Amino acid sequence: GENVEQHPSTLSVQEGDSAVIKCTYSDSASNYFPWYKQELGKGPQLIIDIRSNVGEKKDQRIAVTLNKTAKHFSLHITETQPEDSAVYFCAASDSNSGYALNFGKGTSLLVTP
Amino acid sequence: DTEVTQTPKHLVMGMTNKKSLKCEQHMGHRAMYWYKQKAKKPPELMFVYSYEKLSINESVPSRFSPECPNSSLLNLHLHALQPEDSALYLCASSQVSGGEKLLFGSGTQLSVL
Numbered sequence: 001g002e003n004v005e006q007h008p009s010t011l012s013v014q015e016g017d018s019a020v021i022k023c024t025y026s027d028s029a030s031n032y033f034p035w036y037k038q039e040l041g042k043g044p045q046l047i048i049d050i051r052s053n054v055g056e057k058k059d060q061r062i063a064v065t066l067n068k069t070a071k072h073f074s075l076h077i078t079e080t081q082p083e084d085s086a087v088y089f090c091a092a093s094d095s096n097s098g099y100a101l102n103f104g105k106g107t108s109l110l111v112t113p
Numbered sequence: 114d115t116e117v118t119q120t121p122k123h124l125v126m127g128m129t130n131k132k133s134l135k136c137e138q139h140m141g142h143r144a145m146y147w148y149k150q151k152a153k154k155p156p157e158l159m160f161v162y163s164y165e166k167l168s169i170n171e172s173v174p175s176r177f178s179p180e181c182p183n184s185s186l187l188n189l190h191l192h193a194l195q196p197e198d199s200a201l202y203l204c205a206s207s208q209v210s211g212g213e214k215l216l217f218g219s220g221t222q223l224s225v226l
Contacts, residue, residue, distance in 0.1 A: 043218050046215065095211035101215065
């Protein structure tokens with residue numbers, strides 16, 4: 001089955017700096033790669049996603065890049081703000097097969113003022 | 114209405130109790146999911162309902178019994194749970210199954226004494 005590895009497990013940056021979180025996946029059939037943000041006491045919230053036919057996607061301060069050959073994808077947050085502090089999960093799925101998401105172990109991001 | 118609503122938010126139960134968790138969405142989503150999340154861990158898939166039929170059961174013990182009465186409602190019936198079942202139980206929905214663009218509720222924090 002799919003195995004998703006996520007690094008780093010914790011990340012601390014100063015407000016205004018950029019943050020990068022990286023994930024690798026094992027199943028070449030995976031074709032959908034979302035990123036979720038989970039704040040304390042809340043459920044995960046989808047912040048950006050990318051399909052395997054696209055190499056990069058951007059939404060304001062957030063971007064995701066995908067390298068299918070190397071089987072890795074990354075989340076980039078620019079101009080970080082304290083409200084970006086949360087746990088971020090990457091995930092992968094072979095959505096054509098109807099399979100549900102396989103999550104990475106999560107990255108706890110702390111943005112200090 | 115663009116939310117997944119879960120009740121109750123918190124639940125404490127004894128090992129001999131029977132209780133139910135409820136989940137509701139009115140976005141016309143045809144896939145609904147139950148996930149279990151332990152502290153500092155990623156969500157783990159338990160069940161997937163697609164068009165009100167159980168399509169995935171990830172080898173969950175029979176003390177957890179899902180039910181999908183209609184396309185808007187999802188229940189999780191609990192009976193004879195163990196202390197290790199204490200966790201955050203998350204409901205999610207998506208337009209179709211396959212794990213794309215999951216929308217999560219805020220979860221039910223369950224404690225089994």
